[in-house]
Amino acid sequence: MSGGTRGRLPLNEANGGGRFPGFDVVGQSKHWDDVTTSVVLARLGMPPDIRFFSAAEEATASALCDQLLGQRQEPRVPVVNMIDARLAENQTDGWHYEGMAPDRQAWRDSLAGLNQDARQSGHVFAQTPWPGQSAILQAVLDLGSHQWHGMNASRVWSLWTRYACTAFYSHPWAWEEIGFAGPAYPRGYKNPGVDKLEPFEVADAKPDQDPLRRGES
């Protein structure tokens, strides 16, 4: 498979799209070791079936993750399937907060909380229009460490973003978007250093797209 255009995630230029034109992570997979290759390329294959979330929870989680990661259209990284697989296998991070349920129950509780918030405007969360969903989520974030449906809002936010970011940024398409070449064994790097590239790396085509600087404009 050549990266090229196939599978490249949609991301408009204002949000950081198109910075590494032609950068092809998977095209380098012949330089990876077999064990790593099998783990990474599996993410490009058919996503695992949903086993943990109910259909209603799947809808809520899909809407939530689309919002958290700005995935508005296909092709998407199948983040919800990846999170569902972890929860089905109870692959936690090895801890949970006192006074908050372990991850599986915390996911179910927090998805239910989003539907309760959405119901005030007459929808379930998944059917709420995009701006309405965004407003509900921003309100959760703005609560900081205050309570949200009986849970510390910042810990709920951290649960969502930890699982969502782990799934999304494990995917080669996401790596291409940020200029990261992925696995580096057994080849390693020969040209570390400021403004130094390996032959297979692609320089940022828009190095002045500083998020801060654009925030000022």
Add this chain to the structure above:
Amino acid sequence: MTGVRDRNESAWLLPAGPGLNHRLREDMRAFNDGDEVDAVIVGCGAGGATMLQRLARAGWSAVALDAGPFWDPETDWVSDEAGSHHLYWTEPRVIGGDDPVPLGSNNSGRGVGGSMVHYAGYTPRFHPSDFRMHSQDGVGADWPIDYTDLKPYYADIEGELPVSGEDWPWGDPHSYPQRPHPVSGNGDMFLRGALACGITAKVGPVAISNGRFGNRPHCIYRGFCLQGCKVNAKASPLITHVPDALARGGEVRADSMVTGIEVDERTGRATGVRYNRRGREHFQRARMVIVAGYSIETPRLLLNSASHRFPDGLCNDFDQVGRYLMVQGAPQTAGRFDAEVRMFKAPPPEVSTEQFYETDPAKPYKRGFSVQTVSPLPITWAEHVAAQGHWGDGLRQYMSDYVHWSCLGALCDFLPQPHNRVILSEEKDRFGLPIAHFNYSQCDNDKALMRAAQSVMEDILHGAGADEVITIDRYAHLVGGARMASGEQDGVVDANCRSFAVPNLYITDGSVLPTQGSANPALTIMAVAARAADRLIQGSAHD
């Protein structure tokens, strides 16, 4: 002075190039549960593996039980962030207190090699002041041993890992067996910024081989040190101490979760450990029990080994077990450059400064912090960015800027406090045992250190030319929880790591450390274990 190979042949027992010596495992001695071995060791990480190697070399019959797997880096580890989840201790634990500390990938390893499988590789020594913090600074505690007691063991372990770095000007000035590594973009930015600010920064100290060492190859600078080193360049006990231990008749019994320590009520002596292997309960008899399960599992095991004699937990007559557990405040500050830094293209540990390590009388806080390069891979970096409140389009936009960021991390010398401790939860694990509940709350001095460290890192990054800096507050490392003390009312073990309560029960892991300094703890844990082993072997600690 003997050469490294004369006291630890591990690097010469490995195959040339990556991989393990499978023959060593196939030929490994296997004791029976009914054999009364000289020593059974609980945990095969920094403390346990060092102890096993030393004892096996001295001719003791010794077996180290580890709850996790006996890793084969070639087949079990990947050059991938999400795919390395199995390197961490992910059995359930509860975190609480005012400032709960995430565990798992943050600080808790599993399997043979322990947390050093996924540590970055920094191996600084503690400073002499760390051993007499209370006398000198009026905070924390004094150790029952001094820096000079550990100094020869520091040098020994630095030779065995081996450690590379520049001549070290801080603490007790010393040099390293290997030359410093070349630096990448992130290390370069640190050095530039430090120079601009008048701060001394040095390359190292890292336990990543710079050049061939025995049969171990040179580092290839692939940046996945925290995912387990497939190259065999970064030191972990799996390759630095276990091979020699096996060759000398020691046994490593993996996939063996120790669930209790038995003590004979009549003699007051430990008789061995109960453990579960592949679902079956076993009991390994031993003349001596040595616990090295690290700061969460060691206290948990003691508390779960209550008996008629020890109703509140083994060795817990004075309510000391689980207390004075420490983490280091580890804020990470990142800076944005128009140039491409590509911080992922090198080992995360490269450059550090200990200029702010000691108490500065001009400051309103005691003790200090160190600053080091850290180079988060995309998932960890995304957590960093998300912690700023970015999500959706904003998160993707920030992440697309990854190659322009440089990242530093501090280690703040958080003070040992009695209420920062492990207790048992109501929740149980799959063995039916209560899980650990870890409470943590920062004191005012801790908070002041976090802010001071952030300010220095911001100065360094601005000094290097960064136009924006962002900081995430986090924690790193664990030590304490069964500390070493002069008397039984102040700790769990004595200066030789022998428990006050049970004469043939030792603890030789990070949990015995009374203070932590601003240094990554791995080297000190190994040095403490090596010293305890020496005392045992010499018989000076025998009852």
